[in-house]
Amino acid sequence: xxxxxxxxxxxxxxxxxxxxxxxxxxxxxxxxxxxxxxxxxxxxxxxxxxxxxxxxxxxxxxxxxxxxxxxxxxxxxxxxxxxxxxxxxxxxxxxxxxxxxxxxxxxxxxxxxxxxxxxxxxxxxxxxxxxxxxxxxxxxxxxxxxxxxxxxxxxxxxxxxxxxxxxxxxxxxxxxxxxxxxxxxxxxxxxxxxxxxxxxxxxxxxxxxxxxxx
Numbered sequence: 001x002x003x004x005x006x007x008x009x010x011x012x013x014x015x016x017x018x019x020x021x022x023x024x025x026x027x028x029x030x031x032x033x034x035x036x037x038x039x040x041x042x043x044x045x046x047x048x049x050x051x052x053x054x055x056x057x058x059x060x061x062x063x064x065x066x067x068x069x070x071x072x073x074x075x076x077x078x079x080x081x082x083x084x085x086x087x088x089x090x091x092x093x094x095x096x097x098x099x100x101x102x103x104x105x106x107x108x109x110x111x112x113x114x115x116x117x118x119x120x121x122x123x124x125x126x127x128x129x130x131x132x133x134x135x136x137x138x139x140x141x142x143x144x145x146x147x148x149x150x151x152x153x154x155x156x157x158x159x160x161x162x163x164x165x166x167x168x169x170x171x172x173x174x175x176x177x178x179x180x181x182x183x184x185x186x187x188x189x190x191x192x193x194x195x196x197x198x199x200x201x202x203x204x205x206x207x208x209x210x211x212x213x214x
Contacts, residue, residue: 003198003200004197006167010080020148020153021149021152025146025149026151034141037140038141039140041186042186043184043185044183044184045069045177047059048138050130051129052086053118056136064182065105066100066101067100068178069181070101070178071176072105073106073139073141074106074173075107076160078170086117088200089125091202092201094125095167102125102126103156104127105126105128106130106136108163109167110164111165114129139175140149141190143171144169147167153191173192177189178206187203
């Protein structure tokens with residue numbers, strides 16, 4: 001089943017309270033402004049060095065030395081759409097990544113949440129803690145959750161500021177970037193609508209196109 005069909009099934013189960021909060025997100029976030037600010041095809045990816053689920057620092061420089069790099073941002077372990085997507089990424093890309101490519105998933109969550117997610121879902125790629133959302137900001141995909149959505153999360157016991165280790169209720173917009181070994185972005189997808197994600201079949205296609213040009 002295509003990823004977005006699975007996500008549609010999740011969206012269909014939204015309560016009226018969640019649907020109202022979702023509509024506020026869609027109204028408050030300007031997709032055109034976000035698209036203008038975010039990294040685009042042809043841009044140079046900013047470098048980063050972040051702790052992984054095991055607490056070891058992972059450098060984008062080292063990852064690019066191995067080959068193509070896929071960078072995906074997810075909101076956190078509290079987001080069911082993100083968890084479905086992370087599992088689908090693992091199933092789709094683990095066989096492909098064996099050929100000179102790496103995948104990293106970034107979230108602002110701290111306090112061992114990356115290790116929890118990686119262990120719970122048996123993921124085979126790196127989950128990185130984007131401390132203070134520094135990398136999301138550099139990629140141009142950082143947004144602040146509007147008030148109604150914050151209240152919804154709090155009513156469900158989700159205190160994002162505690163999970164992220166910082167104030168402000170900032171989260172990355174779900175987005176995926178394919179970066180060539182020279183650091184140039186060759187594919188970029190950004191989803192203000194967090195219930196929609198990159199159809200994963202497009203990623204192996206982007207990888208194959210890069211490898212054919214080697």
